[in-house]
Amino acid sequence: MKIRFFLALVLFLLSVLAAGDSKSFSVSARSGERRVQFQVMTIEENAGGRKVLAETIVEGLPGTDFNINLQTERFKMQARFLTDLIASDALKVRANLNTRRLFGYSPANLPLYEEDAQKHALEINFDETIVLLPFGRGAAETLKIEITPTLLSASMSETPLKINIGKQLSSGEIFVEAAKIPHRFETEVVLLADGHEVARAVADSLLEEAGEIVLQPDAKAEKEITEKPLTVKLSVDKYTRSRPADSVAISFNVFRAQNNQIETIIPKAAGAAPLGGELRYVLEENYFSGGKKYELKFKVRLAKGERAD
Amino acid sequence: MNCQYTEKISLLVDGEMSAEETRNVEAHLANCADCERLKNDFLFFRRQIKESARQMTATANILPNQKLKNKNYLWRRQVPLPVSAFALIMIALAAFGAWSAFSRFGRSENNPVSEITKQSASPEKKFAPPEQSELSLARFDKGGRAEIYTIRRQSADGNEPGGNEK
Amino acid sequence: MAREHEQITTIFNETYPNLCRFLESLLGRDNQAQDIAQESFLRLYQTEFGQIPISEARFWLFRVARNLALNELDKKRTRIKFWQRVGEVFRVQSQSPAELLELNEAQKAVRKLLDSLPEHQRSALLLREEEEMSYREIAFVLNVSESKIKIDIFRARAALRAEWQKREENKR
Numbered sequence: 290m291k292i293r294f295f296l297a298l299v300l301f302l303l304s305v306l307a308a309g310d311s312k313s314f315s316v317s318a319r320s321g322e323r324r325v326q327f328q329v330m331t332i333e334e335n336a337g338g339r340k341v342l343a344e345t346i347v348e349g350l351p352g353t354d355f356n357i358n359l360q361t362e363r364f365k366m367q368a369r370f371l372t373d374l375i376a377s378d379a380l381k382v383r384a385n386l387n388t389r390r391l392f393g394y395s396p397a398n399l400p401l402y403e404e405d406a407q408k409h410a411l412e413i414n415f416d417e418t419i420v421l422l423p424f425g426r427g428a429a430e431t432l433k434i435e436i437t438p439t440l441l442s443a444s445m446s447e448t449p450l451k452i453n454i455g456k457q458l459s460s461g462e463i464f465v466e467a468a469k470i471p472h473r474f475e476t477e478v479v480l481l482a483d484g485h486e487v488a489r490a491v492a493d494s495l496l497e498e499a500g501e502i503v504l505q506p507d508a509k510a511e512k513e514i515t516e517k518p519l520t521v522k523l524s525v526d527k528y529t530r531s532r533p534a535d536s537v538a539i540s541f542n543v544f545r546a547q548n549n550q551i552e553t554i555i556p557k558a559a560g561a562a563p564l565g566g567e568l569r570y571v572l573e574e575n576y577f578s579g580g581k582k583y584e585l586k587f588k589v590r591l592a593k594g595e596r597a598d
Numbered sequence: 599m600n601c602q603y604t605e606k607i608s609l610l611v612d613g614e615m616s617a618e619e620t621r622n623v624e625a626h627l628a629n630c631a632d633c634e635r636l637k638n639d640f641l642f643f644r645r646q647i648k649e650s651a652r653q654m655t656a657t658a659n660i661l662p663n664q665k666l667k668n669k670n671y672l673w674r675r676q677v678p679l680p681v682s683a684f685a686l687i688m689i690a691l692a693a694f695g696a697w698s699a700f701s702r703f704g705r706s707e708n709n710p711v712s713e714i715t716k717q718s719a720s721p722e723k724k725f726a727p728p729e730q731s732e733l734s735l736a737r738f739d740k741g742g743r744a745e746i747y748t749i750r751r752q753s754a755d756g757n758e759p760g761g762n763e764k
Numbered sequence: 765m766a767r768e769h770e771q772i773t774t775i776f777n778e779t780y781p782n783l784c785r786f787l788e789s790l791l792g793r794d795n796q797a798q799d800i801a802q803e804s805f806l807r808l809y810q811t812e813f814g815q816i817p818i819s820e821a822r823f824w825l826f827r828v829a830r831n832l833a834l835n836e837l838d839k840k841r842t843r844i845k846f847w848q849r850v851g852e853v854f855r856v857q858s859q860s861p862a863e864l865l866e867l868n869e870a871q872k873a874v875r876k877l878l879d880s881l882p883e884h885q886r887s888a889l890l891l892r893e894e895e896e897m898s899y900r901e902i903a904f905v906l907n908v909s910e911s912k913i914k915i916d917i918f919r920a921r922a923a924l925r926a927e928w929q930k931r932e933e934n935k936r
Contacts, residue, residue, distance in 0.1 A: 333738075359735065360835070361734060361735050361736040361739065362734070362736055362834075362907075363736065363739070364736065364739050366744060368744075368746075384746055386744050386746065388743075388744050390739070390741070405743060405744065407744065407746070409746050411746075411748055413748050416750060416751055417748050417749065417750050417751060418748065418749055418750075418751050419746065419747075419748050420746065420747055420748065420749055421744070421745070421746045422742075422744060422745045422746070423738075423744050424738045424739050424740060424741075424742045424744070425740075425742025425743045425744060425745050426742065426745065427740075427742060428738065428740045428742065430737070430738060431738065432735060432738035437751070457807070458735070459807045459808050459824070459828050460734050460735070460828065460831055461807065461828075461831065461832060461835070462734065462735045463735070605914075605918050608914070608917055608918040608921055609914065612892060612899070612917070614898070614899050614914070636925070639921075639925050639928075640921050640925075643874060643893075643921060643924050643925075644893050646870055646871045646874040646875075647874060647875075647878070647889075647890070647893040647894060648893060648894065649871060650867050650871040650872075650874070650875055651785060651893075651894045653867060654785050654788070688776075690806065734831075734907055736907075
């Protein structure tokens with residue numbers, strides 16, 4: 290799993306460095322033709338067999354995200370799933386698991402909690418199933434949540450998202466919710482020297498996934514920019530629906546590399562801007578000898594073929 | 599009060615002891631003024647709760663009476679049950695009753711509701727113990743850590759416990 | 765089939781007002797007791813009805829309703845600063861029903877004392893006195909052991925008694 294992710298990242302880097310211009314994901318143009326469906330089944334499994342306790346079906350365009358929330362008296366789990374169709378028969382599913390369990394009480398009678406946070410990136414085909422064990426394994430009876438994806442052809446009705454609630458637990462302890470927000474963005478980063486553009490790059494970004502963007506200097510750039518190009522490692526962290534425009538939050542760091550030495554220019558920064566709006570960040574003068582004032586300008590737009598609804 | 603029968607008085611007024619134990623405790627009561635007072639106090643609270651409960655039920659879901667209306671309760675969002683909502687619930691219940699009767703064809707147990715509402719302490723009372731008919735998922739919680747993995751589906755049963763994890 | 769329908773109607777008629785009353789002891793009068801009571805009926809009949817004997821329906825209803833009510837309270841609890849004692853949180857926040865009704869002084873006082881009990885003790889005692897459930901049935905509704913119910917009911921009564929005696933002494 291980790292190897293695949295690393296491989297994907299390397300390929301991403303290579304494609305960005307080689308092309309230097311935007312390259313949209315291969316299926317984005319076709320994503321309008323297909324729909325994905327996730328069947329979420331809650332199952333009790335013990336020595337005697339399996340019993341389906343609850344079922345919910347989430348169906349929508351590729352890029353539909355869903356959350357599985359489980360809450361009992363002492364335990365709470367939130368599992369967030371971000372899904373993307375990366376090939377005609379492959380899904381990339383990123384899972385964020387957060388659990389909290391009431392452990393007991395302190396001598397001062399304050400509640401003590403045991404918390405866990407996990408991040409997983411899974412790549413699956415449509416003949417595979419994701420299995421989530423909220424309480425782990427090893428007990429005589431196990432609670433399993435199985436998520437089975439299916440690829441469907443587009444329906445006649447153009448609903449972005451459908452949730453079919455089948456059997457449910459009367460205790461209400463499991464709750465599935467879903468949302469469809471854009472996952473693919475095109476990020477444009479421009480380096481300005483005294484207000485003039487001297488380097489730029491445009492790259493595709495996937496929501497909540499960091500990518501490295503190397504700024505390509507143009508003829509006007511100073512030698513120090515041409516010899517040691519700046520690299521921006523950026524992640525679009527959050528997409529928020531808002532009025533008058535939706536907004537995105539990004540986080541990034543900036544460095545430059547030469548001969549295997551990395552010099553960090555900005556260690557950690559973040560910002561938010563309306564979709565398509567500008568975010569500016571001034572770079573410190575210490576790193577540049579030409580005496581010019583350097584600024585980074587960010588613009589995040591939806592990637593080609595990505596829908597806003 | 600440190601009489602050893604203290605906690606048993608609570609069981610006594612609830613009828614939750616065997617016939618023999620009950621006799622023992624009642625015999626003790628004849629000689630212990632403290633326990634007799636305790637029993638009377640417990641019964642006193644029971645009366646107050648029951649009598650006030652009767653009043654509460656009467657006003658639980660009817661339209662507010664004049665006295666309440668006259669006060670300026672800005673916080674009150676209580677929605678009285680309108681006839682249409684009640685009718686809707688009855689229709690839903692009738693529909694589900696019909697459906698469940700259909701799906702329960704062949705079942706034999708069908709005890710009248712009135713049996714349970716009578717106070718009864720016999721151990722052989724017909725009632726499924728919590729361990730067998732649990733609804734809460736807390737029974738699965740043995741303190742383990744959550745896990746996630748993928749498995750390849752079998753064509754027929756889809757049941758592969760030891761699937762390949764990534 | 766007609767008999768089943770009758771039984772369901774009977775359960776509804778007999779249980780709904782009592783369920784509302786029980787929920788008010790958890791949530792307070794102005795807070796969704798009716799919504800949760802109705803939600804409990806709908807949930808139960810949608811999902812479990814085919815598998816539960818009608819004789820047990822009432823207990824399932826109370827259990828589901830209480831869980832839903834506790835969820836509601838949990839939402840409120842997380843907003844309150846965490847260092848308040850857990851017991852205080854379950855005290856009914858709104859104007860108590862006792863003050864709105866025509867109860868005599870003793871009844872009002874007992875209701876007020878009940879509100880100050882921790883939720884699990886109050887619920888156990890109310891299910892015993894108002895709903896006349898056995899310890900076993902109460903253990904099912906509250907999802908704890910019978911021995912815990914025994915202890916909780918005894919402690920609830922003992923607490924009422926202690927508070928009552930204090931009150932009597934303050935009067936003099």
